[in-house]
Amino acid sequence: MTKASAINPPSVLITGASSGIGLATARYLVDRNWQVFGASRHIEEASQENPDIFWIPLDVRNDESVRSCINEILRSTNGGKLDALINVAGYSIWGSVEEVSIENIHRQMDTNVYGALRMIQSVLPHFRKNGLGRIINVGSLGGRAIIPFQSHYSASKAALDAFTQALRMELQPWKNIHISLVEPGDINTPFNENIAWVDTDNSPYGDRIKSAEQVVRESLPKAPGPVIIAKTIFKALTAKSPRVRYAAGPDSLAVPWGKRLLPDWLALKLIRDHFKV
Numbered sequence: 001m002t003k004a005s006a007i008n009p010p011s012v013l014i015t016g017a018s019s020g021i022g023l024a025t026a027r028y029l030v031d032r033n034w035q036v037f038g039a040s041r042h043i044e045e046a047s048q049e050n051p052d053i054f055w056i057p058l059d060v061r062n063d064e065s066v067r068s069c070i071n072e073i074l075r076s077t078n079g080g081k082l083d084a085l086i087n088v089a090g091y092s093i094w095g096s097v098e099e100v101s102i103e104n105i106h107r108q109m110d111t112n113v114y115g116a117l118r119m120i121q122s123v124l125p126h127f128r129k130n131g132l133g134r135i136i137n138v139g140s141l142g143g144r145a146i147i148p149f150q151s152h153y154s155a156s157k158a159a160l161d162a163f164t165q166a167l168r169m170e171l172q173p174w175k176n177i178h179i180s181l182v183e184p185g186d187i188n189t190p191f192n193e194n195i196a197w198v199d200t201d202n203s204p205y206g207d208r209i210k211s212a213e214q215v216v217r218e219s220l221p222k223a224p225g226p227v228i229i230a231k232t233i234f235k236a237l238t239a240k241s242p243r244v245r246y247a248a249g250p251d252s253l254a255v256p257w258g259k260r261l262l263p264d265w266l267a268l269k270l271i272r273d274h275f276k277v
Ligand SMILES: NC(=O)c1ccc[n+]([C@@H]2O[C@H](COP(=O)([O-])OP(=O)(O)OC[C@H]3O[C@@H](n4cnc5c(N)ncnc54)[C@H](OP(=O)(O)O)[C@@H]3O)[C@@H](O)[C@H]2O)c1
Pocket: 015, 016, 017, 018, 019, 020, 021, 022, 039, 040, 041, 042, 043, 058, 059, 060, 061, 088, 089, 090, 091, 111, 115, 138, 139, 140, 141, 183, 184, 185, 186, 187, 188, 189, 190, 191, 192, 194, 220
């Protein structure tokens, strides 16, 4: 896939398009003449402000919602031509491995992992039929450098990494279907506003959870905005031979190299020091 031509613009579906990285990516692609389908649960405000994006309500945790989103797109594009899927929808829960409820863990995985898988399983038959397609999964550097007290989120992003790598191998016979992982570092978006911070009063991890929370709360507002991730996604979408992974944003050099070169015990110590736990 190359840059859009005015006659036949590539079409792309972006989940989690109502805010942050998804919205910045949607805008970036619309400005380059892509046909953009923006999907998420709350689309009213974003749709009023961005009438040049085609908005579709979507809850990635719901099979029927995913089915009707894809059907709507295939009905409205020329001959069911969807060229790319960008899985951005995601959020993070907070708390210790010992204390977070299984119900909350299930919701976390249902959005960040199963949600992306629902989308991938829905588009791949069309991509294979058309012999063409791109999938970008938005993971996180937190999937490689595991975040203490945000481990369920880290685990969900590590799972996306594993599925991306598996799909690269499984889709190998389809030379024009590509899948990549984009791994942002800290990016200044409303992400923290959607974290359910936990009450630490009765937790045996109380003070340390609070320290990590403070680091996370302070770091995001200082981080760059989401356009750098939109640019990275565009690079992955338009590369002739897209890479398996694209790290972007703060720590995008330090984390991958650190994980490669340092022994595990030292990497974990540096992460603990960073989060002051
Ligand atoms: N910000 C960072 O520092 C950072 C770093 C690494 C990775 N990331 C990843 O980047 C992605 C976007 O995060 P962001 O920073 O842009 O945060 P954000 O502004 O909170 O955006 C999250 C998006 O996900 C959508 N979403 C959540 N649950 C959904 C569901 N069940 N179905 C459909 N859409 C859903 C939200 O829309 P609705 O509420 O309208 O559904 C929203 O559009 C996430 O996957 C996140 O893990 C972010």
